[in-house]
Amino acid sequence: MIDLPQPLTPADCDLAGYRWMPLDVERVIDSDTFGLSTGDEFKTAFRLWAKSWKQVPAASLPNDDKLLAHLAGLEPATWKKRKAVALRGWILCSDGRLYHPVIAQKAIEAMDKREAYVEREQNQETRQQRYRERRRELFAVLRGRGIVVSKEAKMDELERLVASLQASPSVTQSVTGDVTRDVTHDASATAKEKDRTGQDSKPKPLEEQSPAQTKVAPPADDCSSPVSRSVEIAVYLRQRGVVGANSMNPNIATWGDDARVTNEILDAAISKARASLTEGAQLGPNYLAPVVADLLNPKPAKPVVKRFDDWDRTQEGIKRKARELGFGDGRQRESWDELKARCWDEIKRREAQGAAA
Incomplete structure (x- = not known):
């Protein structure tokens, strides 16, 4: 009995939706x-190639003359009459189907690209959700x-403000002292401005607002939340020139959950990473990640084998x-x-005997 080869594409290789x-x-x-x-034979062969692309598994055909004639x-x-030439290169595999x-090969490449695309889309959706x-x-x-800040405030500005809460507990009072108008007054003023100009006055981004435009609500101690360590790390790294340091970065989020990642560890990692950077290159969290990992989990030093006898x-x-x-x-005559x-x-033999004993 002849052993047939395994199918050339996975059983779930489905390229439905691929129009090319x-x-x-x-x-x-x-x-x-x-x-x-001949022209007709090649036309038949090409038609079967195209039909196989939409079969499941892709790149396969049924091993049945009636079905092949239909396709x-x-x-x-x-x-x-055309079968012999039209099926040149096709192989019968162990699942009973013909494969080209x-x-x-092209079908597997297309399937890999589709999976990579789906993965990118899912990762993008996950990042946006985070x-x-x-x-x-x-x-x-x-x-x-x-x-209370503008909804248009940038993420970096939000993190800076949150980080400053822990660094300066009196930040709420200092901001409150700068506010000269309450929310109701601002709302009525905005309405009057609209009546006078006929245009809406859109709120400016946070970084363009004056202190008086930053709305402050009454303190609510019962709903205050501590600043997360990942935010602290992001701010700390940005202050030291690390580009793209953001609490949304997976590495920074992981460090925020690891009590071993202290500011001293971060400083050591930055110093070590910068020493290996090429001139003009920027230092980012992803470049720091393996350096931090090495500092947290140092490799044990190799034991030094000392020769006590150089006989x-x-x-x-x-x-x-x-x-x-x-x-x-x-x-006699032994070199x-x-x-x-x-x-x-003899030494090895005695050592082996001692170990066995």
Whole structure:
């Protein structure tokens, strides 16, 4: 019995939705099928290539003449005449289907690209979700401390404000002292401005607002939230020139949950990383990650093997060791290298016996 090869594409290789199939023009023109087939035969072969692209698994065809004739768009009698040339290069596999190696290769490449695209989309969606959740968290922290900022505030500015809460507990009072108008007054003023100009007055971004435009609500101690360590790390790194340091970064988020990642560790990592950077290159959190990991989990130093006896380096030493082992001054006409080797063999034999005992 002949062992058939395994299918050339996975059983779940489904390219539904792919309206195109890659065509290696030079490979097709130089193929035996192109050279041996008539126009009608090549047309049939090409049609089956295209039909196999939409089969499941992709790049396969059923091993049934009636179905193949149907896929080729031919009457059974006509199919039998063109079958030999149209199926050149197809291989019968263990699942009972025909596979074309070249089309199978292209199908696997297409499937990999689709999976990579789906993964990128999912990762992008996850990053956006984390970003939205982080903004909500920062706004909640600020509201809990009595600070209301514009919804258009940038993430870096929000993190800076939240980090400053812990650095300066009196930040709420200092901001409150700068406010000269309450929310109701501002709302009525905005309405009057609209009546006078006929245009809406859009709120400016936080970094463009004056202190008087920053709305402050009454302090609410019961809903205040502590500043997360990941925010502290992001601010700390940015202050030291680390580009792209943001609490949304997965590495910074991980460091925020690890009590071992102190500011001293971060300083050491920055110093070590900068020493290996090429001139003009920017230092980012992802470049720091392996350096921090090495500092947190230092590799154990290799033990230094100290030689207590260098007997095998001199003739006197070899002679002394041979006597200790009961070999006397060695055999007649035995070279020093041979005697040394015999000594080592005896030492290893005795060590093995001692270990076995």
